[in-house]
Amino acid sequence: MSEDLKKAAALAALELVRPGMRLGLGTGSTAKHFVDGLGAKVAAGLKVICVATSEATQAQAEGLSIPMSTLDETLELDLTIDGADEIDSALRLIKGGGAALLREKIVAAASKRMIVIADTGKQVETLGRFPLPIEVVPFGLEATRRAVAAAVASSGASGELKLRKRPDGSTLLTDGGHYILDAHLGRIELPEVLALALNQVPGVVEHGLFLGLATAAFLAGADGVRVLGDPAVERR
Numbered sequence: 001m002s003e004d005l006k007k008a009a010a011l012a013a014l015e016l017v018r019p020g021m022r023l024g025l026g027t028g029s030t031a032k033h034f035v036d037g038l039g040a041k042v043a044a045g046l047k048v049i050c051v052a053t054s055e056a057t058q059a060q061a062e063g064l065s066i067p068m069s070t071l072d073e074t075l076e077l078d079l080t081i082d083g084a085d086e087i088d089s090a091l092r093l094i095k096g097g098g099a100a101l102l103r104e105k106i107v108a109a110a111s112k113r114m115i116v117i118a119d120t121g122k123q124v125e126t127l128g129r130f131p132l133p134i135e136v137v138p139f140g141l142e143a144t145r146r147a148v149a150a151a152v153a154s155s156g157a158s159g160e161l162k163l164r165k166r167p168d169g170s171t172l173l174t175d176g177g178h179y180i181l182d183a184h185l186g187r188i189e190l191p192e193v194l195a196l197a198l199n200q201v202p203g204v205v206e207h208g209l210f211l212g213l214a215t216a217a218f219l220a221g222a223d224g225v226r227v228l229g230d231p232a233v234e235r236r
């Protein structure tokens with residue numbers, strides 16, 4: 001996705017921000033544009049309080065002097081803006097391409113609204129072309145991998161589980177000190193069934209299926225920004 005499209009989606013979402021809001025700040029190259037835009041508004045006098053979904057976003061926001069909080073101090077957020085790796089027409093997502101899925105899901109769940117920003121290329125008919133990130137604790141990795149494979153199979157899906165590596169070949173560690181297994185499934189016909197099965201596996205900390213969390217999406221394409229869902233609607 002071109003940086004222009006990422007920025008267009010981010011700037012459309014920025015229009016939703018109001019003074020006094022408690023905001024969740026997503027992670028990734030699209031969310032980065034939102035944080036940049038928010039930083040400019042804060043510098044111009046906008047008052048908000050924010051919670052970051054990763055150490056990278058925390059550092060970016062602090063660098064822009066955006067007032068930051070934590071979910072321990074600010075238990076509920078008005079609005080979270082975040083990117084996604086895939087989105088379907090029911091606003092179901094795959095996230096975690098940048099390894100931030102755990103904090104992203106906690107922050108999204110604490111938010112009244114979660115709005116996705118992405119380009120139209122992230123929209124799919126069936127989730128699963130993007131490998132599904134599954135965050136696991138390092139202890140017992142191979143036993144957990146086998147249990148994850150069984151959970152995947154029980155949902156009717158199949159595919160390779162690859163331990164995510166850094167470019168230097170070392171095993172990637174998330175902000176929480178966990179590993180990521182990327183499940184190359186191709187198609188996830190029953191995301192709810194798969195999510196439930198993965199949630200039952202000891203050693204799985206979280207997975208990248210975000211179901212019932214996103215309330216709307218701004219999808220940028222060559223012909224402008226299309227809105228999926230109602231950005232004004234709250235999840236609860």
Ligand SMILES: O=C[C@H](O)[C@H](O)[C@H](O)COP(=O)(O)O
Nearest residue numbers: 028029030083096097098100
């Ligand atoms: O872990 C990372 C996040 O879920 C990102 O929001 C997602 O990978 C999309 O990132 P990007 O905007 O860079 O495509």
